[in-house]
Amino acid sequence: MAGRGPDGVTRHRALIEASRLFAARGFHGTSTRDIAEAVGVRQPTFYRHFASKTAILAELLDADLLPALKRIRTALAAEAGPAVRLHAYLHTDVAAILRLPYDVRGLYNDDVLELPDLTDQATRREQMHHLTTTLVDQGIASGELIAIETDFVQHAITGLLLEVVRERGAAPSPAPEKRALEVADFVLRATLADPTRLPDIRQESANLSSRWNQPTAAPLSPGVS
Amino acid sequence: MAGRGPDGVTRHRALIEASRLFAARGFHGTSTRDIAEAVGVRQPTFYRHFASKTAILAELLDADLLPALKRIRTALAAEAGPAVRLHAYLHTDVAAILRLPYDVRGLYNDDVLELPDLTDQATRREQMHHLTTTLVDQGIASGELIAIETDFVQHAITGLLLEVVRERGAAPSPAPEKRALEVADFVLRATLADPTRLPDIRQESANLSSRWNQPTAAPLSPGVS
DNA sequence: CACATAGGCTATCGATCTATAGCTTTACGC
DNA sequence: GCGTAAAGCTATAGATCGATAGCCTATGTG
Numbered sequence: 001m002a003g004r005g006p007d008g009v010t011r012h013r014a015l016i017e018a019s020r021l022f023a024a025r026g027f028h029g030t031s032t033r034d035i036a037e038a039v040g041v042r043q044p045t046f047y048r049h050f051a052s053k054t055a056i057l058a059e060l061l062d063a064d065l066l067p068a069l070k071r072i073r074t075a076l077a078a079e080a081g082p083a084v085r086l087h088a089y090l091h092t093d094v095a096a097i098l099r100l101p102y103d104v105r106g107l108y109n110d111d112v113l114e115l116p117d118l119t120d121q122a123t124r125r126e127q128m129h130h131l132t133t134t135l136v137d138q139g140i141a142s143g144e145l146i147a148i149e150t151d152f153v154q155h156a157i158t159g160l161l162l163e164v165v166r167e168r169g170a171a172p173s174p175a176p177e178k179r180a181l182e183v184a185d186f187v188l189r190a191t192l193a194d195p196t197r198l199p200d201i202r203q204e205s206a207n208l209s210s211r212w213n214q215p216t217a218a219p220l221s222p223g224v225s
Numbered sequence: 226m227a228g229r230g231p232d233g234v235t236r237h238r239a240l241i242e243a244s245r246l247f248a249a250r251g252f253h254g255t256s257t258r259d260i261a262e263a264v265g266v267r268q269p270t271f272y273r274h275f276a277s278k279t280a281i282l283a284e285l286l287d288a289d290l291l292p293a294l295k296r297i298r299t300a301l302a303a304e305a306g307p308a309v310r311l312h313a314y315l316h317t318d319v320a321a322i323l324r325l326p327y328d329v330r331g332l333y334n335d336d337v338l339e340l341p342d343l344t345d346q347a348t349r350r351e352q353m354h355h356l357t358t359t360l361v362d363q364g365i366a367s368g369e370l371i372a373i374e375t376d377f378v379q380h381a382i383t384g385l386l387l388e389v390v391r392e393r394g395a396a397p398s399p400a401p402e403k404r405a406l407e408v409a410d411f412v413l414r415a416t417l418a419d420p421t422r423l424p425d426i427r428q429e430s431a432n433l434s435s436r437w438n439q440p441t442a443a444p445l446s447p448g449v450s
Numbered sequence: 451c452a453c454a455t456a457g458g459c460t461a462t463c464g465a466t467c468t469a470t471a472g473c474t475t476t477a478c479g480c
Numbered sequence: 481g482c483g484t485a486a487a488g489c490t491a492t493a494g495a496t497c498g499a500t501a502g503c504c505t506a507t508g509t510g
Contacts, residue, residue, distance in 0.1 A: 028254030109334040111249045155388040163384030190415035
């Protein structure tokens with residue numbers, strides 16, 4: 001019952017269990033004992049895999065933020081109207097988050113990003129918001145979206161995302177595609193100057209995001225294959 | 226520097242400071258020492274005003290939930306179309322929450338409602354969601370709202386509310402009326418079968434909610450007047 | 451002016467938390 | 481088949497947490 005070689009299974013399970021515990025009780029409300037016990041090892045074993053309690057949170061945040069930054073950058077650079085790019089971004093973003101093996105509900109709850117060891121993650125989060133705002137601004141400037149306050153839309157999107165992952169609970173969502181489309185449609189219905197264009201935008205968005213998915217058919221699941 | 230009579234000032238300030246600290250660091254991440262120090266007293270003095278750390282959270286939750294339950298019940302019983310009542314409810318609800326002296330951001334974050342001492346509050350939160358769902362269902366059944374998944378709308382509303390109060394930060398919002406109207410408009414644009422009806426609905430909603438405000442012109446601010 | 455009480459204080463207990471030290475066992479490369 | 485390193489363990493240090501005990505003082509009422 002000890003030392004089973006470098007297979008990375010415990011580490012991978014710790015990330016998953018920690019994300020669920022953070023979602024259920026918050027970062028501060030979860031102890032390293034809780035995480036270790038959920039994995040089935042003793043508390044000090046936690047420190048064989050992570051330098052600190054904050055380090056595991058940083059890794060979970062990066063697993064969410066780094067791909068998300070890639071997605072919003074892709075959406076900003078794509079060749080299509082702002083409304084189509086916004087729809088495609090929301091669609092792919094929500095689908096990707098719902099497919100994560102981690103439970104991201106608790107990662108942005110308390111202002112944990114102000115912890116001194118998480119300045120990198122705080123910066124990335126800031127960039128995310130800025131780039132999303134830029135995308136919405138392009139839509140408003142082009143006249144495709146109504147003259148709505150950009151920051152409000154940004155917050156509305158964030159709220160929708162958080163609540164959708166909150167709803168899915170711990171297990172990966174049963175229908176990520178459906179929920180993702182619902183979120184994208186919801187936001188665009190609420191912001192489009194001409195809502196009757198939604199069907200066309202959905203079509204274009206589907207074409208665009210399918211083009212994104214083609215080149216990068218990357219495998220997932222670190223450790224357990 | 227001790228014993229200043231029953232003025233209730235410290236208790237009132239403790240509620241405000243605790244709500245801010247819960248928002249910033251979560252319930253578990255906030256110690257009774259933190260709250261006491263923010264108020265300017267020593268930690269044991271906290272227990273002269275609250276039976277436990279959980280008790281202060283229960284009181285903050287009730288300050289939000291009890292009036293909110295009243296508002297949703299009023300909206301369900303009002304004489305108007307479902308869409309108008311939904312708009313009026315969202316409008317008055319967001320405005321009321323933004324006017325609260327407390328920072329409600331942290332109250333619903335971690336699954337703190339599962340604490341054994343908070344079963345009453347958990348029940349009320351459950352009722353809130355149920356009644357909101359009912360109101361949305363009426364709108365869909367009447368054909369005024371599109372055939373959207375009720376639970377999704379419920380979650381979208383919750384996400385919007387939480388993010389709006391998150392955005393306002395600690396201080397009472399500078400323009401609660403404006404934000405409240407933005408939220409109500411946003412949700413109805415996203416769910417109305419015929420979005421061109423929004424101006425009419427806004428008008429009717431304004432009439433309806435002004436009627437609600439008339440009979441109950443209650444004063445606020447317990448303690449400090 | 452006496453005195454009851456609200457509301458402050460110091461001191462401290464027992465539990466729990468993060469993290470480290472140091473030992474032991476298993477798996478894998480050579 | 482032997483040694484190294486990964487990965488487990490026990491024990492424990494040091495800090496902090498929620499909560500209680502017991503004392504002191506200012507205030508308001510008679």
